[in-house]
Amino acid sequence: xxxxxxxxxxxxxxxxxxxxxxxxxxxxxxxxxxxxxxxxxxxxxxxxxxxxxxxxxxxxxxxxxxxxxxxxxxxxxxxxxxxxxxxxxxxxxxxxxxxxxxxxxxxxxxxxxxxxxxxxxxxxxxxxxxxxxxxxxxxxxxxxxxxxxxxxxxxxxxxxxxxxxxxxxxxxxxxxxxxxxxxxxxxxxxxxxxxxxxxxxxxxxxxxxxxxxxxxxxxxxxxxxxxxxxxxxxxxxxxxxxxxxxxxxxxxxxxxxxxxxxxxxxxxxxxxxxxxxxxxxxxxxxxxxxxxxxxx
Amino acid sequence: xxxxxxxxxxxxxxxxxxxxxxxxxxxxxxxxxxxxxxxxxxxxxxxxxxxxxxxxxxxxxxxxxxxxxxxxxxxxxxxxxxxxxxxxxxxxxxxxxxxxxxxxxxxxxxxxxxxxxxxxxxxxxxxxxxxxxxxxxxxxxxxxxxxxxxxxxxxxxxxxxxxxxxxxxxxxxxxxxxxxxxxxxxxxxxxxxxxxxxxxxxxxxxxxxxxxxxxxxxxxxxxxxxxxxxxxxxxxxxxxxxxxxxxxxxxxxxxxxxxxxxxxxxxxxxxxxxxxxxxxxxxxxxxxxxxxxxxxxxxxxxxxxxxxxxxxxxxxxxxxxxxxxxxxxxxxxxxxxxx
Ligand SMILES: Cc1cc2nc3c(=O)[nH]c(=O)nc-3n(C[C@H](O)[C@H](O)[C@H](O)COP(=O)(O)OP(=O)(O)OC[C@H]3O[C@@H](n4cnc5c(N)ncnc54)[C@H](O)[C@@H]3O)c2cc1C
Ligand SMILES: Cc1cc2nc3c(=O)[nH]c(=O)nc-3n(C[C@H](O)[C@H](O)[C@H](O)COP(=O)(O)OP(=O)(O)OC[C@H]3O[C@@H](n4cnc5c(N)ncnc54)[C@H](O)[C@@H]3O)c2cc1C
Numbered sequence: 235x236x237x238x239x240x241x242x243x244x245x246x247x248x249x250x251x252x253x254x255x256x257x258x259x260x261x262x263x264x265x266x267x268x269x270x271x272x273x274x275x276x277x278x279x280x281x282x283x284x285x286x287x288x289x290x291x292x293x294x295x296x297x298x299x300x301x302x303x304x305x306x307x308x309x310x311x312x313x314x315x316x317x318x319x320x321x322x323x324x325x326x327x328x329x330x331x332x333x334x335x336x337x338x339x340x341x342x343x344x345x346x347x348x349x350x351x352x353x354x355x356x357x358x359x360x361x362x363x364x365x366x367x368x369x370x371x372x373x374x375x376x377x378x379x380x381x382x383x384x385x386x387x388x389x390x391x392x393x394x395x396x397x398x399x400x401x402x403x404x405x406x407x408x409x410x411x412x413x414x415x416x417x418x419x420x421x422x423x424x425x426x427x428x429x430x431x432x433x434x435x436x437x438x439x440x441x442x443x444x445x446x447x448x449x450x451x452x453x454x455x456x457x458x459x460x461x462x463x464x465x466x467x468x469x470x471x472x473x474x475x476x477x478x479x480x481x482x483x484x485x486x487x488x489x490x491x492x493x494x495x496x497x498x499x500x501x502x503x504x505x506x507x508x509x510x511x512x513x514x515x516x517x518x519x520x521x522x523x524x525x526x527x528x529x530x
Numbered sequence: 531x532x533x534x535x536x537x538x539x540x541x542x543x544x545x546x547x548x549x550x551x552x553x554x555x556x557x558x559x560x561x562x563x564x565x566x567x568x569x570x571x572x573x574x575x576x577x578x579x580x581x582x583x584x585x586x587x588x589x590x591x592x593x594x595x596x597x598x599x600x601x602x603x604x605x606x607x608x609x610x611x612x613x614x615x616x617x618x619x620x621x622x623x624x625x626x627x628x629x630x631x632x633x634x635x636x637x638x639x640x641x642x643x644x645x646x647x648x649x650x651x652x653x654x655x656x657x658x659x660x661x662x663x664x665x666x667x668x669x670x671x672x673x674x675x676x677x678x679x680x681x682x683x684x685x686x687x688x689x690x691x692x693x694x695x696x697x698x699x700x701x702x703x704x705x706x707x708x709x710x711x712x713x714x715x716x717x718x719x720x721x722x723x724x725x726x727x728x729x730x731x732x733x734x735x736x737x738x739x740x741x742x743x744x745x746x747x748x749x750x751x752x753x754x755x756x757x758x759x760x761x762x763x764x765x766x767x768x769x770x771x772x773x774x775x776x777x778x779x780x781x782x783x784x785x786x787x788x789x790x791x792x793x794x795x796x797x798x799x800x801x802x803x804x805x806x807x808x809x810x811x812x813x814x815x816x817x818x819x820x821x822x823x824x825x826x827x828x829x830x831x832x833x834x835x836x837x838x839x840x841x842x843x844x845x846x847x848x849x850x851x852x853x854x855x856x857x858x859x860x861x862x863x864x865x866x867x868x869x
Contacts, residue, residue: 331649511859
């Protein structure tokens with residue numbers, strides 16, 4: 235039996251190399267100021283989905299909710315081997331917390347049904363909440379297996395997965411369809427295939443096509459789009475109008491959590507006492523720690 | 531809001547009937563939050579044969595334990611637990627619900643929040659009650675949920691101004707566990723549970739779970755080593771120091787990655803949070819993710835050969851020097867003074 239997977243992927247700021255000035259006054263992130271990367275665990279999730287396809291056949295689609303710039307991420311997914319990529323993008327979705335994000339993603343997945351397995355990363359390295367996967371599963375009424383380390387077997391309508399728990403692991407058997415969140419050590423993502431890079435480097439999302447048309451009065455969106463579709467280089471884009479959603483539940487307005495205040499972490503002034511790196515220094519230090527009632 | 535007393539709930543997590551420390555830590559914090567709100571603290575206990583555990587929550591300030599006890603609930607499983615929790619929240623509308631940011635809590639809390647349409651703030655490092663003005667509107671007694679984000683580069687204060695129920699997760703070791711001298715004379719309320727077919731969509735077929743071998747959080751003294759220890763062999767000197775002064779050994783992620791020490795002894799944002807009487811940081815630069823796990827220690831000694839290392843800005847006693855020279859001197863001085 236073959237399996238159809240959808241992987242939820244997210245483009246994230248490279249939080250390992252961050253500078254100041256990235257937060258807007260309303261407390262949301264000014265993503266345009268940041269270099270972006272493929273969220274590491276989402277790349278692993280895509281790898282697991284591709285391995286499932288290698289083993290049993292089927293398809294792998296990827297979906298992301300994000301701005302125009304997230305088109306880059308979708309091309310990366312095509313380079314790795316995804317069969318199809320979908321961008322979900324609308325100004326109305328901006329500033330979403332995890333509840334609003336999972337709402338739009340769940341409605342998108344409903345539209346992309348049928349599927350057997352939904353894959354997500356355990357957590358994204360910007361918000362670091364690990365909430366979007368389980369929240370999406372709940373909205374779709376799907377069972378979930380979080381912290382997946384290895385897919386042991388898929389057989390008929392069940393999948394067997396090894397997952398991490400504190401100080402150990404569990405092996406779970408789940409009925410399909412279900413949602414799996416994936417930890418980093420689950421697999422090593424395959425490199426981009428040169429052939430696929432050649433094939434898909436000109437793939438474009440609807441947003442990008444619209445931008446091209448805006449910039450050149452000789453081009454028309456519909457014509458351009460048809461052109462890309464016929465070459466197999468069109469990346470479908472869904473907006474609020476394409477989904478069966480309540481706008482009030484999307485974006486900043488649909489988000490119960492609000493960022494009230496942001497402080498960038500700066501080191502406090504140094505007020506420590508310097509102890510010389512000598513024998514006498516160490517004797518003095520022991521005395522101080524005895525005075526502090528730590529020793530003695 | 532109604533006249534009903536505001537309730538603060540804590541989900542009590544357990545494996546094989548053994549409660550997680552984080553749940554008692556959250557009860558201790560929850561008690562303070564309930565006091566500020568002049569409300570009540572309640573515990574939700576789900577599992578099998580847990581009457582004693584329900585009563586134990588009174589020692590941490592719960593006035594009522596909602597107990598859902600059934601043989602099929604013996605082991606944590608996402609669907610039944612989240613269904614039970616969601617139904618309870620829908621029925622009682624507590625003001626605040628707290629979960630451990632553990633494997634179980636992070637699996638459960640988002641489902642409950644998603645179902646009940648509540649705000650959920652992850653990995654809070656502090657929780658406070660305060661009046662807040664947000665977008666020129668005044669909100670009395672909101673929960674301030676303080677959490678690091680962006681890989682620890684920023685600290686955000688999150689509020690849920692328009693959410694009836696607000697939920698948060700907190701990592702183990704972040705809040706202090708404070709038992710009461712005299713337990714509350716609380717009530718255990720049995721809540722019935724009806725199994726459902728969907729509960730079996732995911733089955734556990736095998737499980738390996740060991741108790742943690744080390745308990746860094748309970749250690750009064752921690753000797754911690756970083757990448758600056760140089761190699762595995764040098765790192766062993768930290769065990770000598772710990773042995774002499776009576777402490778446990780820990781390390782940074784860089785030390786773990788380099789194979790100097792096991793991951794279960796990693797201190798920091800993605801490891802354990804500790805607050806010992808004394809923390810000795812040896813060859814540790816003091817990255818924000820490391821400091822997140824140790825900066826609340828009572829006294830911190832830093833040994834580093836780079837006088838500009840950020841660790842010096844959080845320490846109380848700083849020694850600029852080579853660890854392999856300083857540590858033997860420190861061991862000698864201790865032996866000389868105290869033995
Ligand atoms: C400083 C700060 C603090 C925040 N704190 C909170 C908070 O405590 N609670 C809260 O609800 N929100 C919070 N948010 C908002 C949150 O970061 C965003 O909603 C974010 O879009 C999703 O959350 P995450 O990055 O934590 O993702 P996670 O939940 O960690 O992501 C898990 C997985 O879900 C999938 N996924 C997530 N987002 C997308 C997407 N857009 N498209 C496709 N797949 C996706 C990926 O597979 C990912 O690996 C905060 C934002 C900021 C700036
Ligand atoms: C999302 C995320 C989560 C993370 N979580 C954690 C976490 O939980 N815990 C954690 O620790 N880190 C964590 N990190 C990693 C963290 O950013 C740092 O990389 C790490 O803490 C550095 O470890 P270190 O201080 O041992 O090594 P380094 O930064 O390499 O520092 C070594 C120090 O040793 C000093 N030194 C070198 N030789 C000597 C000598 N002979 N004598 C004395 N001093 C010497 C150097 O001057 C230097 O200051 C995380 C990172 C990310 C992005």
